[in-house]
Amino acid sequence: MRCPLETREDREILVAYSSRALHAPDTELLEAHLQSCAACREFVRGQQVVWEALDGWQAPAVPADFDRSVYARIGEQVSWWQRMRGRMLVYRALPVTAVAALLLVGVLLERPAPPRVAPQPATTTAQVEGLQPDQVVRALDEMEVLDQFNRLIKPDSSESKM
Secondary structure, rough: OOHHEEEEHHHHHHHHHHHOOOOOHHHHHHHHHHHOOOOHHHHHHHHHHHHHHHHOOOOOOOOOOOHHHHHHHOOOOOOHHHHHHHHHHHHOOOHHHHHHHHHHHHHHHHHOOOOOOOOOOOOOOOOOOOOHHHHHHHHHHHHHHHHHHHHHHOOOOOHOOO
16 A cells, blocks of 8 residues: 555545544555555544644534624614724824833833743644634625725726726
């Protein structure tokens, strides 16, 4: 048996083996190969960590009114200028924020550095992050703002030809 790591199609055999979806005759051949190939054993170990993490992952609960709130926000006809004007208020506070940041840096520079701690050996773990519904809604808002801004900057080519 040639090493499955040589081609992409054969790598899928390793993934199927790791997910316990490989048929018995192929499993026996692959297990024989794994005894002699350290690279494939390492690949399978990494895949098994991923599958164990996926088995333990629980999807976050979605609020009952999620669809309604998303469609309501999509339906709002607020121009990109109105949204940007609201964000401009933040920039008015920028000088005050900059001064506060400089003061904080000055205070931190006066403090002695904490003692260094020896780094701990890395352990192989898989972390799975989930998106919260409000993150999705905010992303949709930002995408809409960028789309409207892009349309103002680059008018459709059909309009510019007229």
